[in-house]
Amino acid sequence: MLTVKRDVPLPFSIAELATHAGDDARLREQFATFGFKSWLRELEGEAPEKPRARTFAPAPANPDHAAAPPAEAPRRRYATVQGEEGLDALARALDAADLVGFDTETTGLDPMAARLVGMSFAFGDTAWYLPLEHAYPDAPVQVGTGKALARLKHWLESDRHRKVGQNLKYDSHVLLNHGVRLGGIAHDTLLESYVLEVHERHDMDSLALRHLGWKTITYDEVTGKGAARIPFSSVEVGRATEYAAEDADCALALHEAMAPKIESDPKLARVYGSIELPVMPVLLTMERNGVLLDAARLERQSHELGKTMLELEQKAHASAGQPFNLNSPKQIQEILFERLGLPVKKKTPSGQPSTDEDVLGELALDYPLPKLLLEYRSVAKLKSTYTDKLPRMVNAATGRVHTTYSQAVAVTGRLASNDPNLQNIPIRTAEGRRIREAFVAPPGTKIVSADYSQVELRIMAHLSGDAGLRHAFERGHDVHRATAAEVFGLPLEKVSADERRAAKSINFGLIYGMSAFGLAQNLGIERATAQAYIDSYFSRYPGVKRYMDETREKARAQGFVETVFGRRLWLPEMKSGSPQRRQAAERAAINAPMQGTAADLVKLAMIQVQHWLDREKLRSLLIMQVHDELVLEVPEAELARVKEKVRELMQGVGTLDVALVVDVGVGENWDQAH
DNA sequence: GTGGCGTCC
DNA sequence: CAGAGGGACGCCACT
Numbered sequence A: 001m002l003t004v005k006r007d008v009p010l011p012f013s014i015a016e017l018a019t020h021a022g023d024d025a026r027l028r029e030q031f032a033t034f035g036f037k038s039w040l041r042e043l044e045g046e047a048p049e050k051p052r053a054r055t056f057a058p059a060p061a062n063p064d065h066a067a068a069p070p071a072e073a074p075r076r077r078y079a080t081v082q083g084e085e086g087l088d089a090l091a092r093a094l095d096a097a098d099l100v101g102f103d104t105e106t107t108g109l110d111p112m113a114a115r116l117v118g119m120s121f122a123f124g125d126t127a128w129y130l131p132l133e134h135a136y137p138d139a140p141v142q143v144g145t146g147k148a149l150a151r152l153k154h155w156l157e158s159d160r161h162r163k164v165g166q167n168l169k170y171d172s173h174v175l176l177n178h179g180v181r182l183g184g185i186a187h188d189t190l191l192e193s194y195v196l197e198v199h200e201r202h203d204m205d206s207l208a209l210r211h212l213g214w215k216t217i218t219y220d221e222v223t224g225k226g227a228a229r230i231p232f233s234s235v236e237v238g239r240a241t242e243y244a245a246e247d248a249d250c251a252l253a254l255h256e257a258m259a260p261k262i263e264s265d266p267k268l269a270r271v272y273g274s275i276e277l278p279v280m281p282v283l284l285t286m287e288r289n290g291v292l293l294d295a296a297r298l299e300r301q302s303h304e305l306g307k308t309m310l311e312l313e314q315k316a317h318a319s320a321g322q323p324f325n326l327n328s329p330k331q332i333q334e335i336l337f338e339r340l341g342l343p344v345k346k347k348t349p350s351g352q353p354s355t356d357e358d359v360l361g362e363l364a365l366d367y368p369l370p371k372l373l374l375e376y377r378s379v380a381k382l383k384s385t386y387t388d389k390l391p392r393m394v395n396a397a398t399g400r401v402h403t404t405y406s407q408a409v410a411v412t413g414r415l416a417s418n419d420p421n422l423q424n425i426p427i428r429t430a431e432g433r434r435i436r437e438a439f440v441a442p443p444g445t446k447i448v449s450a451d452y453s454q455v456e457l458r459i460m461a462h463l464s465g466d467a468g469l470r471h472a473f474e475r476g477h478d479v480h481r482a483t484a485a486e487v488f489g490l491p492l493e494k495v496s497a498d499e500r501r502a503a504k505s506i507n508f509g510l511i512y513g514m515s516a517f518g519l520a521q522n523l524g525i526e527r528a529t530a531q532a533y534i535d536s537y538f539s540r541y542p543g544v545k546r547y548m549d550e551t552r553e554k555a556r557a558q559g560f561v562e563t564v565f566g567r568r569l570w571l572p573e574m575k576s577g578s579p580q581r582r583q584a585a586e587r588a589a590i591n592a593p594m595q596g597t598a599a600d601l602v603k604l605a606m607i608q609v610q611h612w613l614d615r616e617k618l619r620s621l622l623i624m625q626v627h628d629e630l631v632l633e634v635p636e637a638e639l640a641r642v643k644e645k646v647r648e649l650m651q652g653v654g655t656l657d658v659a660l661v662v663d664v665g666v667g668e669n670w671d672q673a674h
Numbered sequence B: 001g002t003g004g005c006g007t008c009c
Numbered sequence C: 001c002a003g004a005g006g007g008a009c010g011c012c013a014c015t
Helices: A012-020 A024-034 A037-043 A083-096 A145-157 A168-177 A189-196 A204-212 A219-223 A237-263 A266-289 A295-320 A329-339 A357-364 A368-387 A430-436 A455-464 A467-474 A479-488 A497-511 A516-523 A527-540 A542-558 A579-615 A636-652
Strands: A077-080 A099-106 A116-123 A126-131 A162-165 A185-188 A404-406 A416-418 A445-452 A560-562 A568-570 A621-625 A629-635 A662-667
Touching: A077 A237, A083 A116, A083 A126, A083 A145, A099 A168, A099 A237, A116 A145, A116 A237, A126 A237, A162 A168, A162 A237, A168 A185, A168 A266, A185 A189, A185 A266, A189 A204, A189 A237, A189 A266, A204 A237, A219 A237, A237 A266, A266 A404, A266 A568, A266 A579, A266 A621, A295 A368, A295 A430, A329 A368, A357 A368, A368 A430, A445 A579, A445 A636, A455 A467, A455 A497, A455 A542, A455 A579, A467 A479, A467 A542, A479 A497, A479 A527, A497 A516, A497 A527, A497 A579, A516 A527, A527 A542, A542 A560, A542 A579, A560 A579, A568 A579, A579 A621, A579 A629, A579 A636, A629 A636, A636 A662
Parallel strands: A077 A126, A099 A162, A162 A185
Antiparallel strands: A099 A116, A116 A126, A404 A416, A445 A629, A445 A662, A560 A568, A621 A629
16 A cells, blocks of 8 residues: 555645646746735736746856866856946846846845845856945945845846745845845745755755755855854955855756756645745745734743742752752752762663653652752743743844744654744643743734644544544544543543543554553553553554554655655665664654645645635734644634634645544634634 | 753644 | 654753
8 A cells, every 4th residue: 555545636726736736837827826916916917928948058167167077067157247237237138037046145044134235146158146235345336235126126026037046935035124025936946855855955055966066165165154254245246256156056057957856756746836835935924924922921921930940949959968050961960860879760862861851750759859850940941942032032123023934844844943933832831831821912913723633643544544543533523532442442431531641642652653662651551551552452443553564664665655745755764774763764654644744734724824815805914833733813803704714724725534623712812822 | 063851743 | 682752943051
């Protein structure tokens, strides 16, 4: 059996997209029916221009790279755009160009704050660098950002003028910081690499070496690093041209190397063309929307947590009989296991006695100090990671917090969130949830949270086709309770809280490829008992067992597994000489189709929700994504409509053999919305 | 920069 | 016999 049993029929527009993904002309048409209002506006009354084949002759080699090995792909020549005449000539050449490699050079890496220093463009036989704001003694006179953007705005914003770049979400941010919307994003080499070779590195230097045989100039080489780093605006224009023009050249050349490989595989073309490329502008929008934070509230919490920490610290020092740093695992280890002689329960990978939560929890049953350490850790974590940090992340210009979603990091297809990470805000404990109370709705609006219920288990039911599991979902049963009833041979109403908890651990453990040992540890039971539970589970849900075995076998045989939509995860470690690595790869193989299919579904839902908000000209904002949850900021007048439609879109985004269920909550803040 | 730990789904 | 739970990010200590 294949991991993907059947292609999932998709609703109208997605299906349309999927069928023709990878075909540029079709993609543009699809955006006309499916895409965002910005695209619609640009496309109105304009017949899509047929993409021309590139007709220019092979580019002459850059003199700098004349000694390159024959395997190396040819490079364009690199040149600097000079003066207003140069700018004008560039603008006219761009209007006539088909697909242009595009890149920006900026003042920094914060997407919401970065300003332009220069831009580069690769087409024909040349990659041009347009310096804008270089400033150093005897720097050449430059046209400047204002004049350049005024002249190039039409090309930059035009959807008919197609661009390719590496992580154009970032360049889009930078241009938006100057009031210019980057249109015509035809391709992104970061996303191409992510879809094609998710297990590899996706930075441009690695891509260039791998696909083109190019040894590229690194940013560090141009600007220095650490304390010696200089701003890009201080880089001499000639040197900046070598670096920046190469990036644009590289983006176009990489696209030409990777696109045929994607287009020749309909599944990859679909993941790229119907999921990754269209979700990118949605992420851009969400990042710019940001979320309103009650910073004063968090600062008050910080103050209280600080007082609690001091109290706990004093008690811990008294209990230990000496002062020590409670934040240092090394010092804790010395105090607990050397000075006090407590039993070592577990060791870290480096052979040191572990002091993690499990260990301290076990020791806390018999000794006072470990309990204090647990309390201290919990409080210190909340303070340092959340209540101290988040208020400092508020953007002075917008008064909101703007995360960045990394679209090409997680090998399963999930997003990652950073600066700050909004995907690990506490929820489990009451003290932790107080942090969510600080994610607030502005006056006149509400926070709406919509999350998929048990989505990975539903996907497991779909992928495995297991009748029992599907049955439980079809009947709308509490799936953990239903599992408990099966495993323990009880009627549903006789299942105890402990039995349900055990079943929940089994369900999640299976998704992660957990062993009897892991389950035993998780539930605090004997390993043999845990094994009996698992055996019972597999005899009641034989389809799941079959799916697990077949997935392992498929991963071993072909070296990859797939999501329902055809996203491919390569698992080179399946053939590792190390049994440990091999088994880790097997667990990843089991988990990836479920985690990855969920990621695909949520991304498709995000595309549909943003499209609908645009089409209906609503003022509601998508503000966060937390893997199986979408969070919106919704004006009260739109509340009823948005709640209903978001649920409908999320539930209808893909048709699995098991229904998707979405829970929607509303509140003044993120905590209340759950 | 690495290791240990803890937060989320 | 050891190790035995998928995917992330980020804080702190320590080198």
